[in-house]
Amino acid sequence: MVSITFIAGARPNFMKIAPLIHAVKKQQKEGEAISYRLIHTGQHYDEKLSETFFRQLNIPHPDANLEVGSGSHAVQTANIMIRFEEELLKNPADVVVVVGDVNSTLACSIVAKKLHKQVVHVEAGIRSFDLSMPEEINRMVTDSIADHFFTTSEFANKNLKKAGIEADRIHYVGNTMIDTLLANQDRLRKPEVADELHLEENNYFVLTLHRPANVDEGEKLAETLRAIMQNAGGKPVVFPVHPRTASILGQTGLKYDNLHFIDPLGYLEFIYLIKGSFGVITDSGGIQEETTVLQVPCLTLRDNTERPETVDIGTNVLVGTAIPDIEREVKNLVSGNRKTGRVPELWDGEASDRIIRKLIELYGEE
Structure with missing residues (x-):
């Protein structure tokens, strides 16, 4: 049995977590031994910034809400760490999956590693190279301690390789946020x-x-x-x-x-x-x-x-x-100078399926 704890703390996290949960349920129906818990840190707690997403994206309510609320970066990060440590000790998991680059991503990664759990970062390797952005610090620290890295682009792959991450820990899968976008095209309101x-x-x-x-x-x-x-x-x-x-x-x-x-x-x-x-x-x-x-x-x-x-x-x-x-x-x-473009490789709505299949391969029983 592969047991996963998913971490969500802020609005963008829910769009990235939703298709991962749907992918887990798909594997469960196909007989795979995989389970999950969804932890909402409560970093964003406004009704319009989080509750709506559970309802609209068909995500089950979280198994636990840490209800940390707002505060300075230090206070918020510390409170998430304290409360998530209690949660993970009570409900151990094989793998803690963090997404994006918010304070919850950083805080839960540190806690999980110190409790000797595997940490998987979804949307790893993206960089602005601007340390005035709190998100950039969160990305860099999370990627410095994670065990496996799921990436959205070749740019991210190159950033991780330059940082010394071995190629067999980098998994180019696509973009889970785009999974959510494509899955909901016919449901827009x-x-x-x-x-x-x-x-x-x-x-x-x-x-x-x-x-x-x-x-x-x-x-x-x-x-x-x-x-x-x-x-x-x-x-x-x-x-x-x-x-x-x-x-x-x-x-x-x-x-x-x-x-x-x-x-x-x-x-x-x-x-x-x-x-x-x-x-x-x-x-x-x-x-x-x-x-x-x-x-x-x-x-x-x-x-x-x-x-x-x-x-x-x-x-x-x-x-x-x-x-x-x-x-x-x-x-x-x-004036009409509209930039056109194309969709990046693997932004095809199937990134989450790739991620969950890889996690089963990595952490499933031999």
Whole structure:
């Protein structure tokens, strides 16, 4: 029997974990001796950031919720470690599977290794090479102690090999977030806001901003929004506001008739909006991948990306954060200079099946 503990702590984790759980259940039906526990650390605890995903993505409720809540990086990481250690001691597993790059990824990896458990990192090897990003530190530390690495691209493979990881521990499988995207294409839901705002297909922007470099200073955020709105050609700009951003936005007093702040959406509604949009402006990591698969132009307001395949192969343009660059790229897109691309290798909806089959091969009984 292969026993797996899956760790999820933040919104993107659920999209990556959901297809892995479905793949486990598929193997169980085929008679494989494999079991799992799903642990929600509670790193994100807002209803719209986690609960919705259990329901929409057909994931069972977690076997345990550590309910750590928010706090500084140190406090949150420490609380996750303390509570996950208790959980893993009570419910041992052969393998702890962590995904992505949030504090839960790092904290649970450390705990598992110190309890002499195998650690498997899904979405391993991606790098921005920017140590000002907490996520980059989480990635680097997790990859320094993991036992096996499941990767989304050749870029990630090369990063791990340069770090000295042996080739037989690197498994190029594809992208589990794209598994979720492709599995739910026929289930997307038109959000009420689309009718309320009279959005026309291929004639509106979706905007998401949450990284500190873009939203922590009110004046910088206001300048960024002005750069977008003054060059958006009058198209509606729909901005699902992350809780981090909402309080800062309230201080700017910024208003445009075609700038629409809305509450965060569920996964199926959000992807519906992206799929039907003229383009997406974001500083998110996962959205760079989703827009590439959906063949929607994406402008990424960051100075670096840990997903270079979306730029080299896909529909993503790495804009930077300088106001003149933002103005130029939004204007270019509106004028018809739409970047086209192709879908990266193995982003075919079957990454999770590959992962679970490999875990059975690695850890199943001889």
